[in-house]
Each structure stands twice: as structure tokens, then as C-alpha cells.
Amino acid sequence: MNSDYKIKQITRLYDSCNQCGLPIINCLCSTAPKVKTSSKFWILSTEKEFYRPSNTARLLKLINPHSTELFLWERTKMPDKLITNLNNDIYEPFLLFPIEDNQTKCPKLEYKSERKIPAFIIIDGTWKEARKILRKSSYLENLPIISLEPNFKSIYDLRRGAKDGNLCTIETAIEVLAISGDDKHSQVINDFYNLFLKSYKAGLSGHKLITSNKN
Numbered sequence: 400m401n402s403d404y405k406i407k408q409i410t411r412l413y414d415s416c417n418q419c420g421l422p423i424i425n426c427l428c429s430t431a432p433k434v435k436t437s438s439k440f441w442i443l444s445t446e447k448e449f450y451r452p453s454n455t456a457r458l459l460k461l462i463n464p465h466s467t468e469l470f471l472w473e474r475t476k477m478p479d480k481l482i483t484n485l486n487n488d489i490y491e492p493f494l495l496f497p498i499e500d501n502q503t504k505c506p507k508l509e510y511k512s513e514r515k516i517p518a519f520i521i522i523d524g525t526w527k528e529a530r531k532i533l534r535k536s537s538y539l540e541n542l543p544i545i546s547l548e549p550n551f552k553s554i555y556d557l558r559r560g561a562k563d564g565n566l567c568t569i570e571t572a573i574e575v576l577a578i579s580g581d582d583k584h585s586q587v588i589n590d591f592y593n594l595f596l597k598s599y600k601a602g603l604s605g606h607k608l609i610t611s612n613k614n
């Protein structure tokens with residue numbers, strides 16, 4: 400399998416879209432806004448995580464297709480394209496990860512070079528899975544780590560046992576764009592993310608969410 404994810408058909412507990420992940424009754428793919436952020440987002444994820452209907456990395460890729468790349472993490476195989484990206488001098492990569500004892504919170508982003516393209520790596524998965532991936536991925540060891548301190552609480556509530564205070568993948572991207580000064584794209588993605596949450600919950604109950612053109 401290539402490092403870039405390819406959407407494939409898989410078995411679901413209910414009928415859902417293979418792109419946005421929503422129950423078919425509330426699929427939003429045809430109405431999804433399209434943005435192109437100046438910052439790159441590189442999402443590192445296990446196959447199991449990526450194909451969860453409630454996954455938000457896939458949603459970020461749908462909205463921001465030209466600036467978002469999805470990479471498969473495997474125990475026995477390196478994500479070659481991600482490593483190539485990390486070694487490409489046109490990018491200034493950062494690893495986004497919840498705060499640890501030896502890290503500092505980041506109220507705003509500062510770049511070493513204005514000529515390089517900022518690229519943010521997000522490990523997609525549960526807190527336990529993310530720590531495991533970080534621990535077993537030597538190519539991430541020397542990257543500068545940014546620990547966000549958002550002034551809001553995560554509203555992601557599609558899974559049990561979510562760690563309080565930790566942002567989901569798309570919320571992390573939204574916050575990075577906001578503190579980078581890209582408020583316009585941050586707001587567009589945030590609005591669609593909120594619509595995704597409402598549509599997901601409605602679809603689970605078999606209800607079609609009626610939306611206005613403003614969404």
C-alpha cells in the first residue's frame with residue numbers, strides 16, 4: 400500500500416460514505432467547501448483509525464485537499480513519502496503533540512524561515528495510540544514539537560473515553576490555522592466540522608439533517 404491513503408470500500412455497521420464517513424443519509428461530500436491553506440498538514444495514522452466513520456482526518460482532507468496528505472503508519476514499514484517530505488528543504492516541519500513535561504505551550508507560531516512552507520504533522524488516533532506511534536517512529540524524534548493551548552474545549556464527542564482537553568485531528572488543524580493568522584480558512588473548516596458532528600449524530604438515529612444554504 401502506498402503511503403498516501405486511497406479511499407476503499409469496507410464493511411460498516413451501517414451504510415456510510417467512504418469519503419466523509421457520514422451515514423449515507425447525511426453525506427456532505429457534494430456540499431463540502433474547498434480551501435487551500437498555505438500551511439501543510441501531514442496526518443500519520445493507522446489503517447484501523449483512518450477508516451473509522453468518526454475519523455476527522457478524512458474530513459480535513461475533503462475540505463483542504465491540496466494542503467493535506469494522509470500517511471499510513473505501520474510497525475514494520477516506514478512511510479517513505481512522509482520521510483521524503485521531511486527531508487525536503489522547502490518545508491519547515493513541526494510535530495503537533497499534547498504537552499509533556501519537557502515541552503512548552505505554544506500561544507502563537509513562529510517560523511525560522513519565511514521562505515519555507517510550514518508543515519504540521521498530526522498523529523491521528525487515541526492518546527494511547529499516538530504515544531505508541533511517536534515512541535516507535537525514529538523519523539519523528541528530532542522534529543520541533545508544538546503543544547497547543549487552545550482557549551476552548553474539544554467538542555468532539557463521537558467516541559467513548561476521549562481524553563479531556565485533547566483536540567481531535569481536525570480541531571488541531573483549526574487551532575493551528577487560527578494562531579497562524581489564517582482565520583478565514585480556520586473558520587470555514589470549523590463551520591463544516593460542526594455540521595459534520597450534527598450530521599453524524601442525526602444519521603446514527605436514521606434522521607436526515609436539514610441544513611440551510613448558509614452551511
